[in-house]
Amino acid sequence: MLYRFLKFLVSIGIRFYYKEVKVLNDEVLLPLKNEPLIIIANHPNTLMDAMMIGFTCKQPIHFMAKGTLFNSPFKLWLLQKFNMIPINRQGEGKIKGVSNQDSFNACYKVLEEGKTLVVFPEGTSFLERHLRELKSGTARIALETESRNNCQLNLRVIPVGLNYLQAEKFRSSVLVNVGSPISVKEYVDDYRKDNGKTAKKLTEQFRVNLERVLVNSESKEHESIVDDLEEILSSKYLRQKEKGVEGEIQFLKIIRDKVDEIQLTRPWEIDELKTIVKDINRQLLKFEIRPDFLDRRFRLRMFFRQLIFSIILILIGFPVFVLGLLINIFPYKITDYIVPKLTKDIEYIAPLSVLMGLFLYPLNYGVIYYFTADYFANSVFEKLLYFSVFPVSGLLAFSYSRYFLHVTFKWSYIYHMIYHRKAILDIQQKRSILMKLILDK
Numbered sequence: 001m002l003y004r005f006l007k008f009l010v011s012i013g014i015r016f017y018y019k020e021v022k023v024l025n026d027e028v029l030l031p032l033k034n035e036p037l038i039i040i041a042n043h044p045n046t047l048m049d050a051m052m053i054g055f056t057c058k059q060p061i062h063f064m065a066k067g068t069l070f071n072s073p074f075k076l077w078l079l080q081k082f083n084m085i086p087i088n089r090q091g092e093g094k095i096k097g098v099s100n101q102d103s104f105n106a107c108y109k110v111l112e113e114g115k116t117l118v119v120f121p122e123g124t125s126f127l128e129r130h131l132r133e134l135k136s137g138t139a140r141i142a143l144e145t146e147s148r149n150n151c152q153l154n155l156r157v158i159p160v161g162l163n164y165l166q167a168e169k170f171r172s173s174v175l176v177n178v179g180s181p182i183s184v185k186e187y188v189d190d191y192r193k194d195n196g197k198t199a200k201k202l203t204e205q206f207r208v209n210l211e212r213v214l215v216n217s218e219s220k221e222h223e224s225i226v227d228d229l230e231e232i233l234s235s236k237y238l239r240q241k242e243k244g245v246e247g248e249i250q251f252l253k254i255i256r257d258k259v260d261e262i263q264l265t266r267p268w269e270i271d272e273l274k275t276i277v278k279d280i281n282r283q284l285l286k287f288e289i290r291p292d293f294l295d296r297r298f299r300l301r302m303f304f305r306q307l308i309f310s311i312i313l314i315l316i317g318f319p320v321f322v323l324g325l326l327i328n329i330f331p332y333k334i335t336d337y338i339v340p341k342l343t344k345d346i347e348y349i350a351p352l353s354v355l356m357g358l359f360l361y362p363l364n365y366g367v368i369y370y371f372t373a374d375y376f377a378n379s380v381f382e383k384l385l386y387f388s389v390f391p392v393s394g395l396l397a398f399s400y401s402r403y404f405l406h407v408t409f410k411w412s413y414i415y416h417m418i419y420h421r422k423a424i425l426d427i428q429q430k431r432s433i434l435m436k437l438i439l440d441k
Contacts, residue, residue: 002081003060010051013354016391019171020245023056025178028158031059034114036153038142040206041160042214043120044127045167047351052162053118056176061116064107067095085110087137089123104141111145111155121206127167127347129217129226131210139202142184143191151188156181159206161213163249168349171398173245177213182206215252218260225270226256228277229438232284232431235292238441258438273437276430283427287420293413294428303414310407317400324397327368327390331360365390 014021031037039061043049050063060083067088070076076086076097085106086098110117119141121134138157146155159179166172182205191198210216217223230252242250262269284291335356342352369387377386416424435441 003083006082007054009358010354011055013358014051014055016357016395017170017350017354018174020173021052021055021176022174022245023176023178024246026056026176028178028181029057029059029116029160031114031116032154036111036114036145036155037116038111038138038155038157039116039118039160040121040138040157040210041118041162042131042210043122043125044129044162044347045164045350046125046345046347048167048354049120049125049162050118051351051354052174052176053160056160056178057116059116061118062107062110063118064103064120067098070098071095073097085117104144107141108145108148111141111153112149114153117141121203125347128220129215129223130219131207131214131216134203134207134210136196136199136203139199139206140195143187143195143199143202146184146188147191151185153185155184157184157206158182159209159213161210163213163215163245165245165248168346170353173248175245175249177249179209179213182209215249215256217256218263222256222259222263225274225277226252226259228281229255229259229434232277232280232291233434233438235295237292237295255438262437269437273434276434280427280430280434283423287416287423287427288409288412289416289424290409290413291431293409294424294431298417300414300418303410307407307411307414310403310410314400314404314407317396317403320393321397321400324393324395324400328361328364328394328397331357331364332394334360361391361394 029037029039039053039057041049041053045052050065054061062083062085064087065079065084067086069084070079070086079086085103086095087103088094088098088100107117119138121138122132123135124132126132142155142157146153158181161175161177161179163175163177164172165174167174182202184202187198187202190201215226217226233255234248234251259270259273262273280291335353338356339349339352343349365387368390373383373386377383413424
């Protein structure tokens with residue numbers, strides 16, 4: 001009961017925090033005839049990763065979680081009610097009341113009952129697109145479970161790639177890419193002869209399958225180059241990619257593959273690539289223009305006509321913006337103030353913001369509704385409609401602020417095309433070099 005209620009709340013939080021969550025091949029996650037599943041996933045966004053998988057799966061799931069989360073008898077009791085299984089990780093010490101052997105036995109029991117277990121085999125969480133070394137514990141649990149049950153369970157391990165565009169950003173997007181199942185029982189005979197070697201072999205298979213569902217970078221430096229290139233080259237005016245998060249992730253993969261090719265075949269060009277990227281970013285920051293504006297044909301009359309239309313929209317939408325701001329400013333500011341106080345780690349920003357929002361926003365709306373509803377609504381339908389205005393107004397206010405920023409970028413582009421045209425054309429030329437080098441355009 002607690003699990004279902006928590007899942008309902010978290011689903012609401014995820015839908016509001018992220019603009020788009022797209023799941024590919026989610027039918028693979030459904031268990032077949034009560035057969036057990038282990039879901040393995042990358043771990044870039046701490047608690048949000050577990051919430052995202054819970055949001056994606058239709059069936060109840062059990063999680064393995066680090067023992068330090070269970071550092072009091074109350075937390076141990078509560079988190080176990082939410083289907084979480086504690087594990088003491090090497091280097092973090094042992095938590096009182098948490099036994100790794102008991103935790104492994106709990107995992108075996110979950111799987112033997114035909115349920116679903118979620119494990120993050122990297123062990124730790126860092127916000128990066130680099131798949132770190134996988135621990136062999138997941139493979140050992142899978143192999144031991146099948147071995148104990150004489151390969152009758154048909155246990156499958158399913159890799160899930162959590163691809164966040166900007167994991168910590170409000171109203172960004174996520175692609176949950178579900179890969180092909182891995183059968184465990186074909187490894188069991190070898191496991192009975194040499195469990196350590198076989199566990200490592202299966203773990204390597206996990207890595208190969210996870211890399212297929214991720215935009216995986218070789219290193220932090222490599223990831224930084226790919227992200228910078230995506231920011232500079234991405235353009236809605238050139239139709240380089242499909243719309244939505246799936247298109248964005250596919251575009252990232254194209255850039256990553258090209259950078260990998262250059263690194264392998266022409267490594268001397270990497271430094272040149274970095275220099276061009278750094279120079280373009282410096283100039284874009286200096287002139288405060290968006291890179292995709294560089295793809296638009298500059299027609300002064302057309303741009304001024306668009307600006308006039310945009311200003312009219314801004315004036316019309318201003319009252320809605322003010323309403324949304326007044327209704328939502330309190331929980332927004334409180335969350336914005338408290339979350340940085342609670343953590344300095346970027347990986348915790350999104351989950352903490354969602355969890356705080358699930359408490360603060362309903363509380364805020366409830367107080368406003370209590371004191372104002374009788375003045376604006378009479379019937380039950382009117383009261384429901386009135387209450388629905390609160391969250392909708394907040395999203396509209398956020399969209400308004402984004403649109404206002406877009407208009408300021410457009411105005412900056414017009415200004416610099418009039419007074420600093422040569423400098424803008426220089427940026428366009430350097431960007432064209434990157435286009436040709438990375439996208440063959």
